[in-house]
Amino acid sequence: MELSIISLILLYYLKRPMGLITVSPEWKRLFNSGMVLAGVLLILASVKIPLISHLATIISFLVAALIVYLVLKNEELHHRKGMIYAWLPIIVINFLGELTLLISPDFYDSWENYFNITEFFAFMWAIVMWINNTKQRKALEAEKLKALQREEKYKITESIKEQLEKQVIERTAELTAQKNDLEKALHDLKATQDQLVHAEKMASLGELTAGIAHEIQNPLNFVNNFSEVSNELLAELKEELEKGNTAEALEIAVDVSSNLEKISHHGKRAESIVKGMLQHSRTNTGEKVETDLNQLADEYLRLSYHGLRAKDKSFTADFKLHADPNLPKIPVIHQDIGRVLLNLINNGFYAAAEKKNQLKEAKDPLAESFIPKVTVETKALKNSVEISIEDNGPGIPAEIQSKIFQPFFTTKPTGKGTGLGLSMSYEIITKGHGGKLSVSSKPGLFTKFIITIPQV
Amino acid sequence: MKILIVDDERDVEDLFRQKFRKEVRSGDLELAFAFSGDEALKILSADNPPKVVYVFSDINMPGMTGLELLDKIKERFPHIQVSMISAYGDQENFKKAMDSGAKEFFTKPIDFISLKKEIGKLIDKHNS
Structure with a gap:
C-alpha cells in the first residue's frame, strides 16, 4: 500500500x-x-x-x-x-x-x-x-x-556589438567619402594655388613688359646712334687725314674707339635685360647662382620705374640705389629674388604715389612739392647681405603690419592686387633662402622692407 | 648760340657732341647738358638772362619729368624754346607737351636728320 x-x-x-x-x-x-x-x-x-x-x-x-x-x-x-x-x-x-x-x-x-x-x-x-x-x-x-x-x-551585448559594427561601417563609409571629398578639394586648391602663383608671375611679367621695352629701347638707340655717328666720324677722319691734320684725325680715332666701347656696353645692357626677362618668366629651376645683388637691384629698380611709368603717364617718382661696393656675390635663385625685388619696389612706388594722391585730394599745399621716392640700399653685413627698400608713402598702420605677409591680404582696391605678392616674397626669402623679411614703418612718413639673406 | 639737352642717360652727351661736332667746332653752336630737371633749371638760372635759347628735354626722368620741366621753363623763361624727346610717342604725352608750349616733339630713337634741320634753322636765324 x-x-x-x-x-x-x-x-x-x-x-x-x-x-x-x-x-x-x-x-x-x-x-x-x-x-x-x-x-x-x-x-x-x-x-x-x-x-x-x-x-x-x-x-x-x-x-x-x-x-x-x-x-x-x-x-x-x-x-x-x-x-x-x-x-x-x-x-x-x-x-x-x-x-x-x-x-x-x-x-x-x-x-x-x-x-x-x-x-x-x-x-x-x-x-x-x-x-x-x-x-x-x-x-x-x-x-x-x-x-x-x-x-x-x-x-x-552581441546585438549591440552588431549594431555598433554596422554603425562603424556606415561611419567609415561616410568618413571615407568625406576624406575623398577633402582630398579632391585639396587637390583643387593646390591646382588653384598653382594657377594663382602662375597668374601672379604673369601679372608681374606684364608689369615688367613696358619697363623692359623701355629699357631695351634705350640701349638699342645708343647702339644705333653710336654706330651711325661712328660712320660719320670715320668719313671725317678720312678727310682730315687727306688734309694732313694728324692731330685732328687722332682725336676722331679716340672718339670712334670710345663709341665702339659704348656700342658694346649698350648691347650688353640690352642683352642682360632680355636675359633677366627670360629668367623671370622661366619656370623655376630652383637653382642658386652666384649673383651680384647690386646689379639685380639696379635692374629691377629701373624696370619697375619704367614699367609703372609706361602704364600710367601721370606717374612720377624719384628713385635711388645706394649700392654697397663691398657687397659680396651670394648664391640666390635669381628669378625668385628678382620677383621679390620687383614686388617690393612696385609696392614702394605705388605707396609713394598714393601719398601724393592723398595730399592732392586733401588740397594740401605740400602736394605739389612732394616727390614720391623709392630708395633701395644694399649692405654687406658680417655673415649676410641686407637689401632694404624704402618708400616715402603713407606708411603701414601698426595694426595691419602683422597681416601684410598673409596670403590674399591687400589694401589695394579689388582687381588691383592679388594679395599674393608679399606672402610669396616672404616665402621666397624665408623658405627659399633661409633669410628674413621684415618691415618697419612710421605712418605718414615711410615704409621700409628689409631683406636679409645669409651668405652661406 | 647755346642749347641745353636734358636727359638722364649720360651717353646722350657724347652722342650730341659727336653729332654736332662740326657746328660746335665752327662756333655756331654751344652745347650744355643736364641729367635731371633740377640740374637744367640750375643751368638756366646761372646766367641772367640765360644764354641758352633752346632746350631739348627727355620726358621720362626720375624726379622731375620733362613735362614738368617744360611747364617750369615756360613759366620762368617764356622766351626759351623747348622741344621734347620721348621714348613714348603716345598721343597723351604729345598733346600735353604741345598744350604746354613745346615747339617740337621728337620720339626716340632720335631722328638726327630732322633734329639737325631744326638746329640748323635755329643757327641760321641766330646768325642772321
Whole structure:
C-alpha cells in the first residue's frame, strides 16, 4: 500500500518541471497513466480482498521498480535521480516487508518491530535527501538562472556589438567619402594655388613688359646712334687725314674707339635685360647662382620705374640705389629674388604715389612739392647681405603690419592686387633662402622692407 | 648760340657732341647738358638772362619729368624754346607737351636728320 503512495508521489514529481527542466509530453502522458494505475492499485490494496489485494501489492512492486528503472536508465529523467535515491531505501524496505508478509506472515510479525525501525530510518533518509536535493536543486536553478542571464546579457551585448559594427561601417563609409571629398578639394586648391602663383608671375611679367621695352629701347638707340655717328666720324677722319691734320684725325680715332666701347656696353645692357626677362618668366629651376645683388637691384629698380611709368603717364617718382661696393656675390635663385625685388619696389612706388594722391585730394599745399621716392640700399653685413627698400608713402598702420605677409591680404582696391605678392616674397626669402623679411614703418612718413639673406 | 639737352642717360652727351661736332667746332653752336630737371633749371638760372635759347628735354626722368620741366621753363623763361624727346610717342604725352608750349616733339630713337634741320634753322636765324 505504501509503495503505491510512494509511486504516486514519484510520478507526480516526475511529470512536473524541475526548475527549467521539463519532460516531454510523451513522458507526461505515461506518468499520468502511471498515477491512475497507482491510484487504482492503492484502492485495490486497501480494500483487503484476498488474492486481488495481494496481486495489487505485487503489481505495485513492479510499478515502483519500473519507475526506479526508468529514471535511472533514461538520460531525460536523470535530473530526478536524487529523488529516486532518496526514496529507494524506503521502497526496498517496503518491498522486503511486503514480500515477507506475503511469504511468511508469522516471520513478519515476529520481526515487525525491526521492519518498522528500518522503515523509520529509511523514511528519515528520504526526508534528509529530500531537503538536501531541494537545496541542491535551488542552487542549481540559481546557477542556471545566472547562466541564462549571462546568456541574455551576452545576446544583448552581441546585438549591440552588431549594431555598433554596422554603425562603424556606415561611419567609415561616410568618413571615407568625406576624406575623398577633402582630398579632391585639396587637390583643387593646390591646382588653384598653382594657377594663382602662375597668374601672379604673369601679372608681374606684364608689369615688367613696358619697363623692359623701355629699357631695351634705350640701349638699342645708343647702339644705333653710336654706330651711325661712328660712320660719320670715320668719313671725317678720312678727310682730315687727306688734309694732313694728324692731330685732328687722332682725336676722331679716340672718339670712334670710345663709341665702339659704348656700342658694346649698350648691347650688353640690352642683352642682360632680355636675359633677366627670360629668367623671370622661366619656370623655376630652383637653382642658386652666384649673383651680384647690386646689379639685380639696379635692374629691377629701373624696370619697375619704367614699367609703372609706361602704364600710367601721370606717374612720377624719384628713385635711388645706394649700392654697397663691398657687397659680396651670394648664391640666390635669381628669378625668385628678382620677383621679390620687383614686388617690393612696385609696392614702394605705388605707396609713394598714393601719398601724393592723398595730399592732392586733401588740397594740401605740400602736394605739389612732394616727390614720391623709392630708395633701395644694399649692405654687406658680417655673415649676410641686407637689401632694404624704402618708400616715402603713407606708411603701414601698426595694426595691419602683422597681416601684410598673409596670403590674399591687400589694401589695394579689388582687381588691383592679388594679395599674393608679399606672402610669396616672404616665402621666397624665408623658405627659399633661409633669410628674413621684415618691415618697419612710421605712418605718414615711410615704409621700409628689409631683406636679409645669409651668405652661406 | 647755346642749347641745353636734358636727359638722364649720360651717353646722350657724347652722342650730341659727336653729332654736332662740326657746328660746335665752327662756333655756331654751344652745347650744355643736364641729367635731371633740377640740374637744367640750375643751368638756366646761372646766367641772367640765360644764354641758352633752346632746350631739348627727355620726358621720362626720375624726379622731375620733362613735362614738368617744360611747364617750369615756360613759366620762368617764356622766351626759351623747348622741344621734347620721348621714348613714348603716345598721343597723351604729345598733346600735353604741345598744350604746354613745346615747339617740337621728337620720339626716340632720335631722328638726327630732322633734329639737325631744326638746329640748323635755329643757327641760321641766330646768325642772321
